[in-house]
Amino acid sequence: MADNVWIIGAAMTKFGRYPDKDVVDLASDAALDAMADADAGIHDMNVMAVGSQFEMFTLGQQIQKQIGQTGIPVYNVSNACATGASAVRTVIMAIKAGEADMGLAIGAEQMGKAGLLGNAGKQRDKKNVFEPSGRYGGVMPVEGVLGTGIMPGVFAQAGMEYAAEHDGVGFEQFAKIAEKNHMHSSLNPLAQYQKVFSLDEIMNAPMQAYPNTLLMCCPTGDGAAAVVLVSESKLKTLDPDVRKRAVKVSASVMTSDPWVESGQVQPDVNTLTRMAADQAYEQSGVDPQDLDLVELHDCFATAELVHYDNLRLCEPGGAGAFIDSGGPMRDGKIPVNVSGGLISKGHPIGATGAANIYEVATHLRGEAGDRQVEGAKVGMTHVIGLGSACSVHILEKQAV
Template sequence: MTDVYVVGIDMLKFGRYPDRTVVQLAAQAAIGALDDCKLGMRDVQALYSGNIGETMTGQRTLQLIGQTGIPVVNCTNACATGATALREGWTAIKAGLYDTVLCIGVEKMAAGMIVKKKVGNEPLPAEGLIGSETMPAVFAMVGMEHMRTYGTTLEQFAQVSVKNHHHSTLNPKAMYQKETPLEEVMGSEMIAYPNTKLMCSVNVDGAAAAVLMSEKKARELGLMSRAVRVRASALASDPFTERNLVMQDVNAVTRLAAETAYAMAGLGPKDIDLVELHDCFATAEILHYENLGLCADGEGGRLIDSRDTALGGRIPVNVSGGLLSKGHPLGATGIANVYEIATHLRGEAGARQVQGARIGMTHVVGLGSACAVHILEKA
């Protein structure tokens, strides 16, 4: 099987785009990613589109930037939507179907999209009725459990948000680019204890795109100098656990995807230089330190205290500002993570550059559930 490389990337500054359509956002990111590697739509052999809110998003994007008749696959997978589109593109190149594919993730977020809605004529499960399947509730409960089990403090969770907001001041594409001190984070409105409003991800519009290419083609076109190898691409859904009899088990699905990715890459957590992980709530980041093996179980609180996960530390996490401050446009997030990691591996991340970064990891997890982990490596 050929190795697959990310050769072109782009993302829009995350924010509010009331006057732009979803496909206009998608088209802009797509053109940016193609420009980044000096290709045009005629060079693209297939499109993998990740978007939750609309239908036939991939094809409608092509109506703006070039109807060339290529296969288009539209994927949805909750918060892992963009990452799933990227993975389907990667799979197609691995299968030898194409040398060059375009992957787009895009979302315009409606107010309240975060709350679980009744689907079809299916009864809501009991825990849905009392709110424990809404995302703030799930991530509050897993945070509370971590506090009880390991003595993790509210301040430690809040420091996640302080760190990621600080990182975002160095990222011109983040929604917020503003220092947010501890007092402000802890003093903001309580949403679901221990997560205050400033410890919840930001509901924004956004789009990101990546051009993937087979190794042969990337060499042929002289694109290897800025290329990033996809060393592992793992996807998992809820395994059967005691916990997910009563609520979503974001820990188990993340551990499963991470184990799969590490095994595929032949690497371990110590080999990773930076991570973009799914900090949909501040509590989630601490849990995922442990789920991804960045520290031992129960050590997440101490890891944030050590500042090892801040820029300049041993294993910087969410240097982009993360979902907490860069923002979280569902379908776009998975590919925006790849944009961030690739930018560092290329050495093009400017003020927030993780020095000497050679291997990076992206992680998204959507309730329902879908968890995707990618490991990327400097070519």
């Protein structure tokens, strides 16, 4: 039986814009803070995994040159918006396999002001002659001609598909989610934005892709987060002050999207999330009703709503009623995205999945300051990267 895995250190930079730093600086800041938080150093680490979506060239080794080159294995991972969680899971798998007893996972990204993300198509050069190319035999860019593949629209369609199938879901329900997350972020000093907006301001903000207005879309930005993980047997040998603050990883799951009929034209963010959630509940023995807080992947307000249902936080089909009743508010039945979520905390892609784990672990340790969910003992993190990859973790505060 594989050893349990625990978190003993976690840190994140404030998300935002860092024109005077590079991604190695951001990652190193988070890594050094996480190791200090764990009362550990680079020489205690047996494995390292680094997630970044846009820095593809051995970022982990570049970071080692800033925080310590000790010859340990380092894995550079990329999995779209699930990249940070993939780095954390890589270290967890190494510990469960018995290859390491302590490891460092980092997620980092520097995006700057990237604008819209998606397949907007390439500009053609010089003489333009229609020639079929690619797997669809296309002769010209199809974005905006045969529908949209740009993110605000893709996720709008994901939310509107839910609205087509369930009563009581529309523009206002989606907007309420953004209102909640902006309000939550006002209590989080690490969030990229900390500004409260009224429902009216959100619904009347510039429309991006109906029903997502600008204030219902996550920003691009820069940031990093890091987590130090240990095996349970190693944890038992550590200082009582470290053990006291340790958080158990009760479930760690990764799924990809199984075939569905519509998957070739519209990413299915639901099926793989449901599979991941069900596996996580099974692994941990936790029920949805046991959750004290959830950090889920609200890249757009329309995405958060469908995941209430996918993660079993509400009655089947009841995501609209869940937000209408205040269920996911910080004082509601299951607080969702008390950090401000991707919508307002920010979404430096590679950092996000590690930052979610930092957020939940910090609440379980009772160290979340003004935004603390009082008495939190069990929490869930969820990220999804289009393509698709989904990762769900369940963390618990327990004595070891």
